[in-house]
Amino acid sequence: MEKRATIKDVAEAAGVGVATVSRVLSGGSASPSTRERVLAVAAQLDYRPSALGRNLRQRRTGGIGLLVPDLTDTFYAQLSEGVLACARAAGEPVVVGSTGGDPEQEAELVGMLLEQSVDRLIAVPTGGADTWAPALKAGMTVVFADRLPAEAAPDEPDAFTDLLLLDGLAAPPPAPRPLDAPAVLADDRAGVRTAVRYLRGLGHRRIAFLGGPGHERRAGAFREAVGAPVDEELVVFATGSRDSAYAAASGLFQSRPDLTAVVAGGNVLGEAAVLAARELDLRVPRDVSLVMYDDVPWAELCSPPLTVIAQPGRDMGYRAAELVLRGGPRRARSVTLPTELIVRGSCGPRRT
């Protein structure tokens, strides 16, 4: 447990000033002879610059924060792997936090990152603008992934708002100042629309949407895809936990035995739907068809293998990390990645 060599030690041993050592190590100008000598001494002392000193001087920690609702959700795990891969390539450490889908915990974690002077953050947001505006105002470079904070004005108004506007029932909302942060999203609108059309094509008319926290956007896309009139009883939300997802799925099946197809807004919801259906002796796809968000490895293991809306989770993470790392003065543009409907065996024609 001998203590590490500091820049001062290197400077002394090489007979130069600390400034010179610093310059050599960070690629500044130096004569070839000194450069060589310093490098040799540094190697010999096994000198590694301490991030502590550097960080303090530069008033930023370096490294990037990553906030996801739940790592055991395979999609977020994939996304995280993408972030980690990009960060490793850049040599940056990643501080990960799991919010559990709870705005309060999320806010707490943001506070912690702020305290650590982590000034670059990738987040799958749970809370709304009230959580995120402060972070942005504190100078953090934030990139959202998978979805935007609830109150942030989406680029495209959601279907529900559209309907209201069309009906002349509501004035345009006072446009809650959009959070000034780029995002990496999947094309939910297209993904859901494709899934709904596919189910429609199989003859399904009573299609339900089973969502979790943060799936409002997908729910909106779903409403839009099924078109008015939307049977709101067929749009149900669970909270973050697996138990809640199961309860929501089971409740849905029981309260509306007339439904013939379900779109699950996330893989945890899909899992719950399969379980609930089995418990209620509903056979997939004979009695109920299922399309699940996220192409997770185990989707293929189910029986029948699940038809899914695939999102490129790993890529999304990687792209988000690229954005946040580049993230200079001019804020980066958001990017939307395509989804793909992967047809396996969990959807069948409607049986009367």
Added chain:
Amino acid sequence: MEKRATIKDVAEAAGVGVATVSRVLSGGSASPSTRERVLAVAAQLDYRPSALGRNLRQRRTGGIGLLVPDLTDTFYAQLSEGVLACARAAGEPVVVGSTGGDPEQEAELVGMLLEQSVDRLIAVPTGGADTWAPALKAGMTVVFADRLPAEAAPDEPDAFTDLLLLDGLAAPPPAPRPLDAPAVLADDRAGVRTAVRYLRGLGHRRIAFLGGPGHERRAGAFREAVGAPVDEELVVFATGSRDSAYAAASGLFQSRPDLTAVVAGGNVLGEAAVLAARELDLRVPRDVSLVMYDDVPWAELCSPPLTVIAQPGRDMGYRAAELVLRGGPRRARSVTLPTELIVRGSCGPRRT
């Protein structure tokens, strides 16, 4: 993007010295009146002490490192959630790295953590003593989870060594100095033994073990459980990737069509086994019985639902975090957590 208040600002505004502010904030002695005033000013200025200054002064980053092979492996995700939960309770940030099961990347990540002065680390090790001895010597408090580094002398010599010793074929190995770090492990020996006995009880005689990197301990337990003579062809190893796992599983089934049962050393291996069996038209459990390590949520979704050896992944992570946080001068004791065989539907009687 106004800059944050520093301790100096608070001191000035409160009309006291910085030392006093620091003391008040960290619970040192101060008169009630000053304490109150400082607290008020701090709150009013929204002062949050910067971890940067503190870390530099204390020559350690605080926070803990976490290294796992792959976050998309649900077991490691569970373990990580446990670590994160404990760390959040303690208000400590967690720097996560994914090694991909590659000793080189692992070593690189350890180096990065060292550079960040992260001095407490929880690791699911991939590399051997050569990776870990340096980290320990550098003064890191390391807690291993799920397994020990390869070359570290296990508390209990593995079965293979035992056999050699019994046969008088080898001198006791020169006891590679055991790494001086506690670990949180599952009781692999009992877990595997229970699984093998269960399969034996169903009539299976040719049982294979399908392992991945780091499953040597489980393989050892397997050899011990099946007893000599061990058919070494029935013990196969994949490298870290899903592809490799699939290849190993498929190769195993094809090269030894006589096997009737498989123990998979991890959930990724189990997934691969199910896939490979399906591809080869082997039916589970009719043609081949399967026991998989890790009770992951999707084990129940498979058809048939998978019989598993459950490890308390979340608990393991939580305990590891407790150990590393407590981890003071006296090194903590290792802990071994129980496993449980959860019988579902993937094992059946041997059919001839």
Added chain:
DNA sequence: AAGCATGATGGAATCGTTTCCATGGAGAAG
């Protein structure tokens, strides 16, 4: 040959905190 530009170099300031130490005042004990 003198002046000027260029580039290498080291000293010192800086970042924000904790902590050591000296100071001063107040209360207690003699």
Added chain:
DNA sequence: CTTCTCCATGGAAACGATTCCATCATGCTT
């Protein structure tokens, strides 16, 4: 009344890097 003790308090020194700036030597231009 004096001396001793104790505590609140603030100044200043770390911590380990980066970086500004002044200095000095060298080589080139005029």
